[in-house]
Amino acid sequence: MAKEPEDTIASRISRVLADRIVRGELSAGLRLRQDHIAEEFGTSHVPVREAFRRLEAQGLAISEPRRGVRVASFDLKEVREVAEMRAALEVLALRHAANHLTPAILDAAEEAAREGDVAVDVHAWEDANRRFHRLILAPCGMNRLLASIDDLHAASARFLFSAWRSGWEKRTDHDHRAILLALRQGRVEEAASILERHVQWIGRAPKSAQRGTNVSDVFAIVG
Amino acid sequence: MAKEPEDTIASRISRVLADRIVRGELSAGLRLRQDHIAEEFGTSHVPVREAFRRLEAQGLAISEPRRGVRVASFDLKEVREVAEMRAALEVLALRHAANHLTPAILDAAEEAAREGDVAVDVHAWEDANRRFHRLILAPCGMNRLLASIDDLHAASARFLFSAWRSGWEKRTDHDHRAILLALRQGRVEEAASILERHVQWIGRAPKSAQRGTNVSDVFAIVG
DNA sequence: GCTATAAAAATTATCTATAATTTCTAATTC
DNA sequence: GAATTAGAAATTATAGATAATTTTTATAGC
Structure with a gap:
């Protein structure tokens, strides 16, 4: 019971990370390392990368090819x-x-x-x-x-x-x-x-x- | 030379698919099967899934967990x-x-x-x-x-x-x-x-x- | 002939493995 | 001591493999 709206690991990760970024627990410019996040959630990094794409679209993270993802800064x-x-x-x-x-x-x-x-x-x-x-x-x-x-x-x-x-x-x-x-x-x-x-x-x-x-x-x- | 703006396979795939959806080559409701697309682009399905997340955020595709991704319909x-x-x-x-x-x-x-x-x-x-x-x-x-x-x-x-x-x-x-x-x-x-x-x-x-x-x-x- | 059901095929979501690139560290030179 | 460079470690991006789920197909019953 108490079924979540979305089922996939990727969506869960993106929701949790979005919340942390918004609350300021992850500060602007911080690097989001896929392996570390994967380990924290007990998954592989594949769903983590999918979550990154979501955060990118929301404007909460920015991704540079081959150089990783970081928390978006804002002025x-x-x-x-x-x-x-x-x-x-x-x-x-x-x-x-x-x-x-x-x-x-x-x-x-x-x-x-x-x-x-x-x-x-x-x-x-x-x-x-x-x-x-x-x-x-x-x-x-x-x-x-x-x-x-x-x-x-x-x-x-x-x-x-x-x-x-x-x-x-x-x-x-x-x-x-x-x-x-x-x-x-x-x-x-x-x-x-x-x-x-x-x-x-x-x-x-x-x-x-x-x-x-x-x-x-x-x-x-x-x- | 002639370097593309974005480098990753995922971004290339999402750009191509977005273009096809917009032009109507892929019609509303059509299922986007990750393996088929991966094969077409000569990649594995991992970058394809990342491209899907992008299309989803753009409102061009909708994804149902475990049931795949389809071209978004619009009325x-x-x-x-x-x-x-x-x-x-x-x-x-x-x-x-x-x-x-x-x-x-x-x-x-x-x-x-x-x-x-x-x-x-x-x-x-x-x-x-x-x-x-x-x-x-x-x-x-x-x-x-x-x-x-x-x-x-x-x-x-x-x-x-x-x-x-x-x-x-x-x-x-x-x-x-x-x-x-x-x-x-x-x-x-x-x-x-x-x-x-x-x-x-x-x-x-x-x-x-x-x-x-x-x-x-x-x-x-x-x- | 149509509906229900069961087996088969296809597909998704994820994990593990690997090559390529970047970042970090430390030694070397000026 | 600061800057540079070489090597080591970490990290990214992608491939290949696997379990679970869904869809399709074929079969049996009515």
Whole structure:
């Protein structure tokens, strides 16, 4: 019982590695050695290589032929790029989801927002945040779009975790509430425009560091 | 000499298979048997499996554990989804590219538009079309965004080829010209809005078929 | 003739082995 | 002591082999 969604060793490895990269347990630039990973998972390196191809496509690893795979690095420019892509795609998804949003879904999203507010660490906050966004976007029923958004969200979360490695301050997210309110009242375009601004905020720091700066120097209130 | 960009057998295989799928030589639903492909390329099946993972990420193939890989099918709903994603992302790219567009680039794009107008078949037209879009978007310098757009463009081209399998009528693309004119005169938002409408046109047929319809029943003047 | 079932063939997923390349280490030279 | 180079160790990419699963084919029953 408790069957996993995907069955192959390769997909399991790619999921675990993606999670570690996003959480910052594997830091940018680190070499991913196929034999070592194979040994850890008790497999040969063949499925490991397949997992690498997946991570590459997600933008979490980069592979140079004959020279191995390393954890992708990311600078502020890329974080902003991801934020803008997310803004564009989430707005699209929300417009299509709007008609299919039920009160039950909006209530669940409200609950996710509440959980974000009381989160005790950045991981709990991000988990609630991701649930919020997924809940209001999933009803669009556009699978390719949702998959892209998921990948971009992972990249954003990676930045979030790396920037917030130390310390966590509780705060209330007004944007999420404003989005829900607009949606409940049928003001879809207003919800979309708050969402757009909300997501674009990522990587826009108060005291903005310059290009090429290491990401962890910067702070951003993110969603 | 004449070194290819990527060196591994897996990447070569994935490029060739992607091209065949897009051109319709491998039709939707067809099983891709790793041993057969391995034999064709004179390799073992290991690099073939890696190529499969890449195609999967591009949305050109779907893989079911233990049951093999098949060419992804696509219906009108998915074509429209891709069109809307492309519209959203190309607009984003154009806004960022606008400041970096030189007269030389715009001239090259004009030339690509001209080549599209005189194309003798759908493949030549699509080639010119892709060059046009790439030329005006690439200067945005956002690699992840451009890679996503490329994948979406491939999906669009696949639809185009499947819809146009028989017959080709010459036609002039006014949108491309209008976009260039607006860009030359610095009216970026106007160019973006023409581009958005232009790309969204894909899959919007004159005599629109209903959901679940086979894609090749429908016609659309696409970009 | 059609459906169900069982055996055979084909196919996938993975492991082990190997050649080629890269990276690391240490000795040698200036 | 720093830079260079030669050799050793590690690593990648691919091939070949194998167990498990799925698909196909052929057969038996109705």
